Amino acid sequence: GNSVTQMEGPVTLSEEAFLTINCTYTATGYPSLFWYVQYPGEGLQLLLKATKADDKGSNKGFEATYRKETTSFHLEKGSVQVSDSAVYFCALSGDNYGGSQGNLIFGKGTKLSVKP
Amino acid sequence: DTAVSQTPKYLVTQMGNDKSIKCEQNLGHDTMYWYKQDSKKFLKIMFSYNNKELIINETVPNRFSPKSPDKAHLNLHINSLELGDSAVYFCASSHRPWGGMNTEAFFGQGTRLTVV
Numbered sequence: 347g348n349s350v351t352q353m354e355g356p357v358t359l360s361e362e363a364f365l366t367i368n369c370t371y372t373a374t375g376y377p378s379l380f381w382y383v384q385y386p387g388e389g390l391q392l393l394l395k396a397t398k399a400d401d402k403g404s405n406k407g408f409e410a411t412y413r414k415e416t417t418s419f420h421l422e423k424g425s426v427q428v429s430d431s432a433v434y435f436c437a438l439s440g441d442n443y444g445g446s447q448g449n450l451i452f453g454k455g456t457k458l459s460v461k462p
Numbered sequence: 463d464t465a466v467s468q469t470p471k472y473l474v475t476q477m478g479n480d481k482s483i484k485c486e487q488n489l490g491h492d493t494m495y496w497y498k499q500d501s502k503k504f505l506k507i508m509f510s511y512n513n514k515e516l517i518i519n520e521t522v523p524n525r526f527s528p529k530s531p532d533k534a535h536l537n538l539h540i541n542s543l544e545l546g547d548s549a550v551y552f553c554a555s556s557h558r559p560w561g562g563m564n565t566e567a568f569f570g571q572g573t574r575l576t577v578v
Binding site: 380382384388389390391392395433435450451452454455457 | 466502504505506507552554566568569570572
């Protein structure tokens with residue numbers, strides 16, 4: 347079945363440091379890939395997405411490129427801020443209607459803490 | 463206006479009680495979901511409804527029963543609450559059941575259920 351593996355946290359960085367959070371996936375067909383962010387005490391918000399190979403999703407300085415050859419969708423940001431402190435989830439949506447393969451499947455989440 | 467709203471935000475109750483969590487979306491979406499987030503932040507889908515019809519029912523105890531009176535509402539009723547039910551429950555909605563193709567999901571702020 348479909349699955350998502352992302353790097354374990356927590357990740358602690360200083361402000362303005364470079365961020366990479368690794369995410370790899372297993373899926374049949376042509377899934378869509380997402381990064382969601384959960385700020386403390388809040389629900390999940392879509393950060394960025396990519397729906398086909400070689401697409402690059404970007405938002406708020408974050409980027410991720412859909413790499414089918416390496417089945418990866420790593421999240422990067424060149425210069426993190428304290429306000430980026432949150433839990434980041436990589437997710438996959440299969441290309442089959444409904445059922446388990448149509449689910450939005452999440453990785454286990456990576457907690458990022460950015461220190462001033 | 464809140465897109466996906468859940469009530470209550472916090473719920474503390476004793477073992478054995480029956481409780482409900484309500485969810486409403488004003489986005490005009492056809493599909494709604496319930497996710498459970500455990501203490502380690504792991505997110506797992508529980509149910510999915512499309513146009514009031516159940517399309518995903520993962521391995522969830524029968525004590526959990528979703529009810530969708532209309533497309534804009536998906537409530538979660540839990541009977542005979544157990545300690546292990548303590549978690550954060552998230553409601554979400556999307557235009558269509560996930561199957562790739564730009565189907566962004568919008569999440570509520572979550573309901574933190576504590577069973578004592």
